[in-house]
Each structure stands twice: as C-alpha cells, then as structure tokens.
Amino acid sequence: MDNMRLHNESIYFQNLQFSQGKGGGFKSLDLIFFNNVKYEFLNIGFEIKTTGKDKIGQREVTIVPARANDTWKGSDVVDFNKYNPKDNLTNFFFMKYFLNISDADLLAHFINNANSVQIPKPIKKRESVVTVSTEELERERKRNESNLKLFINDINKVNKININSDEYEKSGKSLDDLCKEINKQMPDSDCGFSAYKTYIADNDEKRERVNLDIFYRSISSQSLDRLTDDFVLPRGDIEFDEKKLNLTFPKDLFFNTEQENKSELSFFINKIEHHLTYDFDKETYVLIVKIFPYSDSLSSDFKFISLYDDVLKGKNVTSEIFVNKNDFKNIEFLIYPDRLKINVVFKNREYNYDKIYALKKEIIFNKANSKK
Incomplete structure (x- = not known):
C-alpha cells in the first residue's frame, strides 16, 4: 500500500x-x-x-x-526542463508533430497560400533602381508567377539559398524532392524552417506569435493558444x-440561502479535472482544477459575492450571486504562482448556456495565506 x-x-x-x-x-x-x-x-x-x-x-x-x-x-x-511556451519556433514544430503534418504537406500549405492572406507575413520587397514603385513591382510579380515559383524565389531570397524555380515548374519534381533540396542547401536546418523564416519569423516576438497563430488557424481552425493547451501542456x-x-465549502466565502439551515454547504465529488495552461498576457503558467458533483448531491441553494464585468454598465460590478442547487455544474480553481481565483459555474435556464462568475475575493499565497 x-x-x-x-x-x-x-x-x-x-x-x-x-x-x-x-x-x-x-x-x-x-x-x-x-x-x-x-x-x-x-x-x-x-x-x-x-x-x-x-x-x-x-x-x-x-x-x-x-x-x-x-x-x-x-x-x-x-521536456518541461527545456520547454518555453513563448518559443514560437518550438511551438511551430510541435504543432506540425501533433497535427501529423508531413514536410511535403507543410510546404504545400505555404505554396497554395503564397498569394493569399493565409500566409501572415508580407513578402519582403525587392530593391529596384527603376522609377516604378516597389509595391507595384511586387503586385506584378505575383500576377505573373505561379505559387510554386513565387514560394521558391521567396525562400531563396530570405534564406540565401539557390534553388532553380523554373526547374521545379517544368520537371514535375515532387515537394518531397523540393524538401530534400532545401535540406541539402541548409544542412543545419529543416525545409519547414525555410518557410517559417520567410513568412512567419519577425523581430517582434508578439508579432511573430500572431503570424504563427494565423498560419495554424488556416490549417486547423484553432488558435495557437488552444492548440498549445490541448496538445503541449x-x-x-x-x-x-x-x-x-x-x-x-468555506462559510466565509459561500452562504446558505436558508436561514434556518445551519449545515455546511457541500456535495459529493464525482470527478476532478486538472489542466496546466499558459497565460500569454501575464506570461505565467496557470493550473486549472475543476471539481464536479454527483447529480443532485449539492446540499442546498447558495449565494456568494462576485466581481464581474457588466457589459451594459461598461464597468466592473460587485454583486451577490444566487445559485439554485439544481443548476450548479462545478467549481473551478485557477492556481497562479502567487494567487488563487475561484469560479462558480452554473446553468442559465433562460438562455440554455453556462454562467461563470468569479468570487470577489482572491486568495493571495504568502506565509499567512491571507485573503484579499
């Protein structure tokens, strides 16, 4: 034992x-x-x-x-000893792995969208000595070049390699052949990286993440944050x-609505879910723990004090929230390194969706475990 x-x-x-x-x-x-x-x-x-x-x-x-x-x-x-959620390139290859995208399929997606908004980063403009604007030259180039030729010329320029785009257009070589040729000319890299560097990479880390998010939304219809939460963490x-x-439940946070009922608010635990997430705005991990009751096991209706955004009033509002015991779904804990937030989830009977309200009090982690 x-x-x-x-x-x-x-x-x-x-x-x-x-x-x-x-x-x-x-x-x-x-x-x-x-x-x-x-x-x-x-x-x-x-x-x-x-x-x-x-x-x-x-x-x-x-x-x-x-x-x-x-x-x-x-x-x-x-490997969490090495993984950094803000490492965009690592996330790029993780998503390629988890979504089971082959090298050829990855290149195909870049190529098929080389003339569309699905490729997030604009192609770098060519230098020109003529009086015609570089923007106009770029538009003309895109009109006259196939997607494959456009893609190869773009990765050549950015990665300083030399692949003959005409040869690939005329010979009917496969994308696997193209990937091998890229790897041959970039032996310390990867053919997927050549496209990443060309269309997604940016000196601004946040902008690069937006580019990466746009790219994977075009493949999976899910945000990069959602994919990271679902697959990596x-x-x-x-x-x-x-x-x-x-x-x-603690009596100082949750209140029994029946004055004559002095018993503790409680329910029988059916399931506990746990999920590590990453808050990119606050740049910190958040452990989410959800506890679900057995049906009809909540001891009574209850109420609590919540601080929430009132859309109609356009400001944060403090209010007492009432929860019918038959509508209660679960309680969830958002555990940050320095604090704990508590949410109550219950059904909205009128509109048939779940309501989520946060307790006004946050638990601040320190030696005294004081409450705020």
Missing part, C-alpha cells in the same frame, strides 16, 4: 493497475482515506470529508474506487465510482 499527500495528511492507495500509451494513459486504483482526519483542499477552507465505513486493521477508513485518465498528448515529446482527470467523498 503506497501513499500520496493532500495538503498535510496522507492518502493511501492500493490495487493499482495502469496502461500507458502514446499521448495518454489510464490508471485504476483504490484510494484510502482515514476517517475522522481533516483533509483540507488547498488550505483555504475547502475540506474533503469521508463517509465510508471500511476497516484496515483496527482503523476506520474510507476506500474509494477511482479511475485516473492521463490525456496529456505531449507526454512523450515535451499536461491535463487529465480522476473519477470516483462511489459517493464517499464530500467537499465542504
């Missing part, structure tokens, strides 16, 4: 079975909680209470069958097969 820790108390597990494959894995195990022990979640007032009546020796315990799914697609290729979940773990 091995153990793990939740804050300052141990949780043991047994009967571990697992399978691991490319881009994910599965574990089946029994979690063992000691009864009458306080299991605090994040040390902010949330507490997991056990309800089982099992025994190990003379000690009363709660044994909870669980299934853990590791859905991290990048587990076999991403780790995520998973754990499901509990029985109603044995009860999550209680």
Whole structure:
C-alpha cells in the first residue's frame, strides 16, 4: 500500500493497475482515506470529508474506487526542463508533430497560400533602381508567377539559398524532392524552417506569435493558444465510482440561502479535472482544477459575492450571486504562482448556456495565506 499527500495528511492507495500509451494513459486504483482526519483542499477552507465505513486493521477508513485518465498528448515529446511556451519556433514544430503534418504537406500549405492572406507575413520587397514603385513591382510579380515559383524565389531570397524555380515548374519534381533540396542547401536546418523564416519569423516576438497563430488557424481552425493547451501542456482527470467523498465549502466565502439551515454547504465529488495552461498576457503558467458533483448531491441553494464585468454598465460590478442547487455544474480553481481565483459555474435556464462568475475575493499565497 503506497501513499500520496493532500495538503498535510496522507492518502493511501492500493490495487493499482495502469496502461500507458502514446499521448495518454489510464490508471485504476483504490484510494484510502482515514476517517475522522481533516483533509483540507488547498488550505483555504475547502475540506474533503469521508463517509465510508471500511476497516484496515483496527482503523476506520474510507476506500474509494477511482479511475485516473492521463490525456496529456505531449507526454512523450515535451521536456518541461527545456520547454518555453513563448518559443514560437518550438511551438511551430510541435504543432506540425501533433497535427501529423508531413514536410511535403507543410510546404504545400505555404505554396497554395503564397498569394493569399493565409500566409501572415508580407513578402519582403525587392530593391529596384527603376522609377516604378516597389509595391507595384511586387503586385506584378505575383500576377505573373505561379505559387510554386513565387514560394521558391521567396525562400531563396530570405534564406540565401539557390534553388532553380523554373526547374521545379517544368520537371514535375515532387515537394518531397523540393524538401530534400532545401535540406541539402541548409544542412543545419529543416525545409519547414525555410518557410517559417520567410513568412512567419519577425523581430517582434508578439508579432511573430500572431503570424504563427494565423498560419495554424488556416490549417486547423484553432488558435495557437488552444492548440498549445490541448496538445503541449499536461491535463487529465480522476473519477470516483462511489459517493464517499464530500467537499465542504468555506462559510466565509459561500452562504446558505436558508436561514434556518445551519449545515455546511457541500456535495459529493464525482470527478476532478486538472489542466496546466499558459497565460500569454501575464506570461505565467496557470493550473486549472475543476471539481464536479454527483447529480443532485449539492446540499442546498447558495449565494456568494462576485466581481464581474457588466457589459451594459461598461464597468466592473460587485454583486451577490444566487445559485439554485439544481443548476450548479462545478467549481473551478485557477492556481497562479502567487494567487488563487475561484469560479462558480452554473446553468442559465433562460438562455440554455453556462454562467461563470468569479468570487470577489482572491486568495493571495504568502506565509499567512491571507485573503484579499
């Protein structure tokens, strides 16, 4: 029987079975909680209470069958000791790998869009000694050249290589042949990099990221941020097969709406999802943990104080939010290096979509774990 820790108390597990494959894995195990022990979640007032009546020796315990799914697609290729989410070139090749794009397909996408807005970076203008404007020369060049010839001439100029564009137009050579020729003339690089340097790279890191985002949206219809979250960064979940773990809410943050009901607000935990993301605006990792209840297990309606953007008023508004227990969907924790934000997710019956409201109070991480 091995153990793990939740804050300052141990949780043991047994009967571990697992399978691991490319881009994910599965574990089946029994979690063992000691009864009458306080299991605090994040040390902010949330507490997991056990309800089982099992025994190990003379000690009363709660044994909870669980299934853990590791859905991290990048587990076999991403090294977090080296990975930098702001490294645009690394993300370019990661997305090529995860979207299963061959070298020839990558070149084909650049070539097919060499005359369109799908290629984000404008082609650098040629120098000219004639009086005609370089912009007009560029437009004329694009009208008269095929996409393939335009692409080859562009990568020649930017990468200082010399590939005969006429030869590829007339001979019917394949894009695999073109890739091999690029690699031959750029032995320390990659044929995909030649196109990246020509159409995406920029001295401004943020502009380069915008270019990269435009490029991958044209391939997958997803933003680069979304692709990074879905493929590169780790995520998973754990499901509990029985109603044995009860999550209680802190009374100073959530309020029971029934004055005569003095019991703690709580629900039985059905599933916990965890997902590491990267906030590019704040330039920091954010761990998102979502806890989902068993249906109809929330003890009562509740309310809390929220600070949110009021679109009609055009400003932030502080208001008391009421949640019907039948509409509650989950609670989520956004864990930053220095603080914690809490969101409550519940159904909007009138318009049939989910509402998400953040608690006004943020938990600031310091020695005292004070609340703001």
